Amino acid sequence: MPRPSSWVRTTASALGEELARIGLTVPADRLEDLLTDRVAAVAERMHITERTARRYFDHHALRTLARELALRIKDEAPGADLLTLPRTITMPLPTLGATIAALVEVAALTGANTGPDEPTTAMSMISTLGVLTREHDGNLPTVFVPEPLVVRAVRIIENTADLVHQGCTLPPGVAEDVRPHLRKALSDDAARLRALIPDTGRRTGPGLWAVPDDPR
Numbered sequence: 001m002p003r004p005s006s007w008v009r010t011t012a013s014a015l016g017e018e019l020a021r022i023g024l025t026v027p028a029d030r031l032e033d034l035l036t037d038r039v040a041a042v043a044e045r046m047h048i049t050e051r052t053a054r055r056y057f058d059h060h061a062l063r064t065l066a067r068e069l070a071l072r073i074k075d076e077a078p079g080a081d082l083l084t085l086p087r088t089i090t091m092p093l094p095t096l097g098a099t100i101a102a103l104v105e106v107a108a109l110t111g112a113n114t115g116p117d118e119p120t121t122a123m124s125m126i127s128t129l130g131v132l133t134r135e136h137d138g139n140l141p142t143v144f145v146p147e148p149l150v151v152r153a154v155r156i157i158e159n160t161a162d163l164v165h166q167g168c169t170l171p172p173g174v175a176e177d178v179r180p181h182l183r184k185a186l187s188d189d190a191a192r193l194r195a196l197i198p199d200t201g202r203r204t205g206p207g208l209w210a211v212p213d214d215p216r
Contacts, residue, residue, distance in 0.1 A: 008032050011057055018066035026069070038065070076155070077148035082128050085146035089196050093141035096133065099153055100126055102189040105182065106160045108171040125153060147197060154193045161186035 012031035019026055035057070043053040057065075077085060091099075107122040128149060136143045164183040170176065 015062050018063050022070050075151045082146050082149045087144035087146055089145050089147050089150050090142045091145050095192055096143055098189050102157050109160050150193055154190050157186050157190040
């Protein structure tokens with residue numbers, strides 16, 4: 001694989017600094033890949049060369065891109081121990097069961113398509129949901145869970161539904177005619193979870209997953 005150009009490395013470093021200002025750390029190689037893709041997309045859309053497209057990635061554009069990335073993932077509280085976060089979402093017991101079932105499917109589908117080490121995220125979330133259920137102080141049929149857990153679950157379940165739709169390899173023993181039903185089930189589970197997330201607009205209050213205020 002060719003090494004990124006000096007412009008890509010330098011610009012990725014600048015983008016990393018912008019992300020660091022708002023409390024996010026992203027590996028340099030990921031930022032380099034992101035910038036390479038963004039530059040190529042701008043060049044194609046505007047019918048210009050990639051060298052010319054780089055001019056559009058000035059300091060202001062990098063700051064905007066950093067905030068875009070923050071808004072995309074901040075609600076998931078990346079790197080945080082979910083068990084230590086405030087449990088602000090009331091999850092009905094049927095939704096809890098459906099979510100665990102969906103995450104099992106996610107783990108199976110991810111393992112079938114990317115290898116045995118990749119389903120770790122889904123399995124970890126299943127474990128976390130189990131602990132949250134065990135520690136629940138209130139009366140069932142509801143369990144209190146952290147909002148970032150719900151946001152993470154929505155993302156990976158929706159992504160898996162898209163993989164199924166795009167024709168990914170199904171786990172052994174799963175017939176091809178099950179594909180549309182599996183996709184619909186995953187999409188429905190994600191929608192059910194998404195409905196639990198409060199629509200609070202910009203999150204400017206304290207908290208690890210609060211959307212950062214404009215650093216300018």
